[in-house]
Amino acid sequence: MRYLILGSGPAGIAAAKAARKLDKDAEVILATEEHAAPYLRPLLPDLVSGERELSGVADPQGKDLAESGVKLLGGKRARRVDAAKNRVTFSDGSEETYNFLCVATGGRPILPLALMGAPGSFLFLNSLGDAQRVRERAMRSDTTVVYGPGYLGIEAARAVRRLGNEVIWINPGLPRFGNPISGEIEARITDQLRARGVKIHEGTEIADAVDVDGRNFEVVTAGGGTILCHLIVVATERLPNVVFLEGSGVKVGAGILVDEYLRTNVSNIFAAGDCAEVYDINRRESRINFGWRSAIKQGQLAGENMAGGGKVYIKNSEDYFGLLYGAPLLERAGA
Numbered sequence: 001m002r003y004l005i006l007g008s009g010p011a012g013i014a015a016a017k018a019a020r021k022l023d024k025d026a027e028v029i030l031a032t033e034e035h036a037a038p039y040l041r042p043l044l045p046d047l048v049s050g051e052r053e054l055s056g057v058a059d060p061q062g063k064d065l066a067e068s069g070v071k072l073l074g075g076k077r078a079r080r081v082d083a084a085k086n087r088v089t090f091s092d093g094s095e096e097t098y099n100f101l102c103v104a105t106g107g108r109p110i111l112p113l114a115l116m117g118a119p120g121s122f123l124f125l126n127s128l129g130d131a132q133r134v135r136e137r138a139m140r141s142d143t144t145v146v147y148g149p150g151y152l153g154i155e156a157a158r159a160v161r162r163l164g165n166e167v168i169w170i171n172p173g174l175p176r177f178g179n180p181i182s183g184e185i186e187a188r189i190t191d192q193l194r195a196r197g198v199k200i201h202e203g204t205e206i207a208d209a210v211d212v213d214g215r216n217f218e219v220v221t222a223g224g225g226t227i228l229c230h231l232i233v234v235a236t237e238r239l240p241n242v243v244f245l246e247g248s249g250v251k252v253g254a255g256i257l258v259d260e261y262l263r264t265n266v267s268n269i270f271a272a273g274d275c276a277e278v279y280d281i282n283r284r285e286s287r288i289n290f291g292w293r294s295a296i297k298q299g300q301l302a303g304e305n306m307a308g309g310g311k312v313y314i315k316n317s318e319d320y321f322g323l324l325y326g327a328p329l330l331e332r333a334g335a
């Protein structure tokens with residue numbers, strides 16, 4: 001049996017290990033676009049702020065892959081899935097076949113349209129490379145605008161502020177996906193950020209960003225205000241990475257549509273983590289996950305079910321949609 005898993009985040013690693021644990025003679029391939037060894041995405045803001053070094057963000061789950069019988073292939077970005085031939089083609093032209101496929105490709109932040117006209121003005125905060133770039137650039141900047149709702153916006157603002165920048169956080173409002181933070185907690189966190197010197201523009205959008213002289217950028221808000229800054233950090237919600245499934249026959253809504261066993265409409269293809277739109281039998285609706293520990297739960301379930309586990313289904317929704325990694329946000333914002 002050959003299991004192919006796409007993506008080396010927590011869902012992909014957990015799926016690979018779980019499949020191999022149940023099917024000890026199986027060949028398990030974990031193919032990912034990343035060149036870096038697996039890392040803890042929730043700790044990227046700490047890498048930006050300098051509270052952690054590179055070695056401190058390594059994902060312990062990813063350290064024993066070879067010993068667990070999982071072959072990790074880095075630098076492999078899936079471009080196409082041929083479900084009829086059980087084959088994935090990667091951007092370097094190489095191919096991998098499978099008996100079972102698990103897609104665990106996570107998400108990518110949404111880029112606001114207004115920033116498309118000023119490509120040098122912004123950086124994302126999503127991957128290890130992004131965090132290294134944000135840190136390097138913020139260290140050469142005095143003023144940074146952070147754009148993004150909820151959790152990710154708060155974390156990005158906190159990290160860049162700790163680095164000593166003047167920070168203006170543009171918070172457009174509630175995130176469309178994931179679990180929104182409750183109003184009361186968000187208000188307390190916002191107060192803490194303000195007390196640390198972060199300026200907050202609530203409920204507005206970036207209308208435009210204009211390159212002034214190659215180093216300074218003018219951000220225009222929807223209300224007509226302007227902010228002069230050196231850097232814009234885009235910390236928006238992550239949309240599922242699913243483009244490569246076009247033409248595969250796998251059904252996709254906002255994310256990859258899976259049932260409560262995490263199986264797609266194609267019987268030997270599963271999906272887990274932030275790329276999956278999972279049917280929650282308790283709420284009777286499909287939901288996209290946000291959260292590291294929930295991604296691990298989903299990955300484990302998909303891995304077990306690929307290997308014939310078949311009887312597990314989501315009983316406790318919170319395990320699969322709400323388990324976060326790390327210290328509570330309120331503690332972090334106040335630290």
Ligand SMILES: Cc1cc2nc3c(=O)[nH]c(=O)nc-3n(C[C@H](O)[C@H](O)[C@H](O)COP(=O)(O)OP(=O)(O)OC[C@H]3O[C@@H](n4cnc5c(N)ncnc54)[C@H](O)[C@@H]3O)c2cc1C
Binds near residue numbers: 244273
């Ligand atoms: C800055 C930041 C801070 C966060 N903080 C927290 C936190 O404090 N607590 C918490 O619980 N959660 C946090 N999250 C959310 C958490 O990181 C995610 O919920 C979790 O990583 C989802 O895991 P995943 O395995 O589904 O996807 P990901 O971790 O996104 O992994 C997907 C993997 O697939 C790879 N990939 C993508 N496309 C392809 C392709 N076409 N071919 C091959 N490989 C591909 C990606 O490079 C990546 O390695 C944070 C996220 C960010 C960005």
